[in-house]
Amino acid sequence: MKTYLRILSFARPYSEYIPQYLLFTTLSILFGLINFTMLIPLLRVLFDQVDPAVQAEMLTKPDFALNVDYLISLFDYYFAKIIHNFGKVGALVFVCSITLTSVFLTNLFRYISGLTLAKIRAKVISKLRIRIFDQVSRLHLGYFSNERKGDVMSRITNDVQEVENSVVSTLKVIFRDPATIIGFFAVLFFMSFKLTLFTLIIMPISGTIISEITKRLKRKATQSQESLGRIVNILDETLSGMRIVKAFNAREWIGEKFGKEVSHYARVNVSMARKQELASPLSEFMGIFVVTGILLYGGILVLNDNSELEASEFIAYIILFSQILPPAKSISNAVSSIQRGLASGERIFSTIDTMPQIEDKPDAVAIEGFHRHITFEQVSFAYENEHVLKNINLSIDKGKTVAIVGPSGGGKSTIADLIPRFYDPVAGKIYIDGIALTDAKIDSVRKLMGIVTQESILFNDSIYNNIAFGKPNAQEEEVIQAAKIANAHEFIMNTPQQYQTVIGERGTKLSGGQRQRLSIARAVLKNPPILILDEATSALDSESEKLVQEALTNLMKNRTSIVIAHRLSTIQHADEIIVVQNGHIIERGRHDQLVEMGGLYYKLTEMQTVS
Known part of the structure; x- marks a missing residue:
């Protein structure tokens, strides 16, 4: 976590981007929720579950109040008027129109928040690459005698690229996906506290299994980046010394050396892929496992009239819960992917944190000229x-x-x-x-x-x-x-x-x-x-x-x-x-x-x- 936060510190000052990112992401989540909550009144109408007496009560406009019940009652009021005036078809058109508008706004705000995130990503990577280059140029000459030049080059190029691909690109995990899950769970708790509590009991099983997989990724990620650094070093030495390689007929020898390192890099990456690729299907299976459990448990409650949910509300509940799976899977994939970026980040910071042995003293004086x-x-x-x-x-x-x-x-x-x-x-x-x-x-x-x-x-x-x-x-x-x-x-x-x-x-x-x-x-x-x-x-x-x-x-x-x-x-x-x-x-x-x-x-x- 320390390395992750340190990488994000390169986005400072945050005030330029974070507020607008949070605003547009929040709006995207809210309109996304509206898309699916529209299903409940629609299903009620289609399944003839709106009692005429209740419908008559809904035709009375509610008194203003700052709470969720007022908003629901206000929507029911307009919805009831449309049913009364235009029938089921009119209600269907009304709900579809609102849903279409909501989907448009959801994707519009998601697009704007994505652009904002791209600016943050570009800023972080630019500042990080400039910072490590500046640090390398400040280091004493002895550092370059002890370090392989190819490895230093790999940190500035490949490691920074890896940080961009697997750390900065997952910034949405910090807010958007967790906020989406929290938003949907808030609605689910509002609909059925008992059923949602059941889901929270069985969901940690999936999280525990996936977290065990991700712990094993970081060591392999470090080995992978170190191997890539050695590959770059061999390439640099070979291209710089091609005249000598050819003069001494050493092409096969250098080719064998390069091949061994490339093979080692491939083996490490395959080992890492076994673990990384397991996270996605496992998270998906566990997600479906949870949905199946809800369907079984909740369905029994509805069929036995022991649930506070009507049949249409239960179907909407299942649909809403299914929308938690994509961001949950995204978080799972990001957490497993992020290990490689964190390993690269630690290699970068090990260079940034290297103290130059030749530095100015705090009270150093400037020599203005040479005289004696x-x-x-x-x-x-x-x-x-x-x-x-x-x-x-x-x-x-x-x-x-x-x-x-x-x-x-x-x-x-x-x-x-x-x-x-x-x-x-x-x-x-x-x-x-x-x-x-x-x-x-x-x-x-x-x-x-x-x-x-x-x-x-x-x-x-x-x-x-x-x-x-x-x-x-x-x-x-x-x-x-x-x-x-x-x-x-x-x-x-x-x-x-x-x-x-x-x-x-x-x-x-x-x-x-x-x-x-x-x-x-x-x-x-x-x-x-x-x-x-x-x-x-x-x-x-x-x-x-x-x-x-x-x-x-x-x-x-x-x-x-x-x-x-x-x-x-x-x-x-x-x-x-x-x-x-x-x-x-x-x-x-x-x-x-x-x-x-x-x-x-x-x-x-x-x-x-x-x-």
């Missing part, structure tokens, strides 16, 4: 229990270029990730101009930085929008100038639609060098005082590297640059080179100084010279 230096003081960092940085002390002055080199896995990229606060150190502090990053607003820190990584992160959009990413108000002249500085303008002008050319998913329509130059143009447009280059040229061929290196040189002018380099030839002119191994800074100095030392840096340069 970046400082690491006794900084250590660990991924879970594995320490990758240990007691790092480092100072990077404004305007300087500092290169970080060393063997793979030594902690170079981790140092770069700590500066824009993608992660926080487990020990020590990092300062910008004397302000600890943990005391600063995250947006203000990242606003100071431009980042170019080994993998060019581009989007399936136009070249223009990829360069202007993060600066939507950029002028066209600024975008073109940034492309020129990044040595990208020439190849852009040779594309079919030039700056409006769509580059495909992750920029697959471009070469590696072209993609990297767009990444550099994006950083140029941001014009940051601090630049972080994480092996920005290591994946390029020699010709592309030359063009990209020229672009990087243009970008690094008059900026503070932290360069993580694999190819040491690209950082020989750095103001300082930091050599990192096993999480420690083991050497530091200029290129010529480190070569003279004959240490690890010298060995690395020798290895690359030989190769």
